[in-house]
Amino acid sequence: MTSTTKTPVATNKRTAEQRHENAVGWGMLLPASLLLLLFIGIPVLLAFGLAFTNARTISPNPTRFIGFENFTRLFSDPTFWFALRNVAVFAVVVVPVQAGLGLLLAVLINKQVRSSVFFRTVYFLPVVTSMVVVSLLWMFIYQNDGMLNQVMSKLTFGHWQAVDWLNDPRTAMGAIIVMSIWQAVGQHMLIWLSGLQTIPGELYEAAELDGCSAWEQFKNVTWPGLRSTRNMILITITIAAMSLFTQINVMTQGGPRDATTTVVFEAVRSGFQQQEMGYASAITLVFFCIIMVITAIQRYLTREK
Incomplete structure (x- = not known):
């Protein structure tokens, strides 16, 4: 033994x-x-x-504890509510549109065709380009004599009245939304594409044998197979949308008349331009709590049942 x-x-x-x-x-x-x-x-x-002090970047007075004064001021500040509303509108539009376009592009180029690598590169190119460069490029597009107004004038045979897209409160946020979707849709396309390529091909073959149409295959095979990818994309796009800053800082500086002011931009402006670090910290703390609540709700709604 x-x-x-x-x-x-x-x-x-x-x-x-x-x-x-x-x-x-x-x-x-x-x-x-x-x-x-x-x-x-x-x-x-x-x-x-x-957040609970009167700290300033440059001040001869010592920093002292002031309790909830910063938060009282914050919740009574109309600019903060304008910023929160702008962020909410941006997120409500960008999250579904950007995710939907990314999924559509991923499905279209998922086929093993000769030009799929070329289209993946073209769609992803704006993602690897600096947001500052992209913002400057679109500033020229949105100008009165920019490409967008010129194209619209040509299409309408000269009847189009030029619009100053970034200086009109009615169009400024919409212009930012369009540019942001164009810039980031390629990143989410690649994430969707990676999820699509994890779905076994045998499932599609079985669906074809059962006589399923392309829509039925997407609804019963593709969409359930993308559950984990869908949850990740939903959370990442939401956090990125809520943290909108660079486009605003480069293109509009929060204007016109706070039409594009966001919470992050307001925090940076309060902390570095107005040198009120205590108030800026209060803004970031409240915004952090808001993002955590939204993320928790998303996790709860998309949990595995």
């Missing part, structure tokens, strides 16, 4: 190997953990603390 009992030497060797593996794992995790602590953890804690 062969004994299967481990000797103390073998046990000690295995324990030493496990300790070595754990040490290697913690060593590889340490740099990322330090970066997260330095650029996320500490700023969040500082923002939480400064």
